[in-house]
Amino acid sequence: MIEALNISKSFGDHKVLNDVSFRFETGKCNLIIGQSGSGKTVLMKCLVGLFEIDSGNVMYDDRMFSRMSFDEMKVIRQEIGMLFQGGALFDSMTVEENIIFPLSMFTNQTTEEKRDRANFCLSRVNLVNVNKLFPSEISGGMKKRVAIARAIAMNPKYLFCDEPNSGLDPLTAIVIDNLINEITQEYNITTVINTHDMNSVIEIGDNIAYIHKGRLWWSGDKDSILRSDNPELNEFVFATELTRKLK
Numbered sequence: 001m002i003e004a005l006n007i008s009k010s011f012g013d014h015k016v017l018n019d020v021s022f023r024f025e026t027g028k029c030n031l032i033i034g035q036s037g038s039g040k041t042v043l044m045k046c047l048v049g050l051f052e053i054d055s056g057n058v059m060y061d062d063r064m065f066s067r068m069s070f071d072e073m074k075v076i077r078q079e080i081g082m083l084f085q086g087g088a089l090f091d092s093m094t095v096e097e098n099i100i101f102p103l104s105m106f107t108n109q110t111t112e113e114k115r116d117r118a119n120f121c122l123s124r125v126n127l128v129n130v131n132k133l134f135p136s137e138i139s140g141g142m143k144k145r146v147a148i149a150r151a152i153a154m155n156p157k158y159l160f161c162d163e164p165n166s167g168l169d170p171l172t173a174i175v176i177d178n179l180i181n182e183i184t185q186e187y188n189i190t191t192v193i194n195t196h197d198m199n200s201v202i203e204i205g206d207n208i209a210y211i212h213k214g215r216l217w218w219s220g221d222k223d224s225i226l227r228s229d230n231p232e233l234n235e236f237v238f239a240t241e242l243t244r245k246l247k
Ligand SMILES: Nc1ncnc2c1ncn2[C@@H]1O[C@H](COP(=O)(O)OP(=O)(O)O)[C@@H](O)[C@H]1O
Pocket: 011, 016, 034, 035, 036, 037, 038, 039, 040, 041, 042, 043
């Protein structure tokens, strides 16, 4: 479980996050949703410590992250897997080398152990016989799978995905959403996903935080989101054909 407690964050005069509190639950896909520019990425970066928060706290299973020393933070950072916007694989490394990279950084595993782990993670995301290929030689959906395999290589307790669907066609997007959801449940990971994609909300939205104008405007799940009478939320939710049909 990760808890955001009264988080505020400004850049100069611009208050991007205003007193945001939310509980991200273990074994679930926790979604942060909101319009482009609403502060989703900033919130995620505050949670993982890439941005320093102005006030408030971040708790990782009762460990107060935002008050930790550098060494204490390092322990938690090694429990975190990240899936960056756009995939962000290393283009000059093969698929296998990409997955082995965090293992070489953070563990003392032998070459054989690392290769075994890479193969296990690749099979978990349904990729075989691609170990020696370079990112430029595989499709967008496959790159996402490799990025997921790399994110789970260290067996993370916490997984952060910033817009994991961006740039994918709708069908591939659903496959990737479901894969993240399966892995989350299988390994009991606290997963945090930023998205503005209502398809994802309907597919995997078990615990949703809607951010509007820097505040937590609404929270709930994929069923209650379609029945909410919050006008700003409804404007976001029913902006697309798909969700209008569901109403
Ligand atoms: N490093 C930064 N410096 C100044 N402003 C920033 C920085 N990062 C984000 N912002 C601002 O914070 C707001 C929220 O951005 P962001 O979290 O990226 O939105 P989202 O991910 O919801 O699309 C935007 O107005 C953006 O311009």
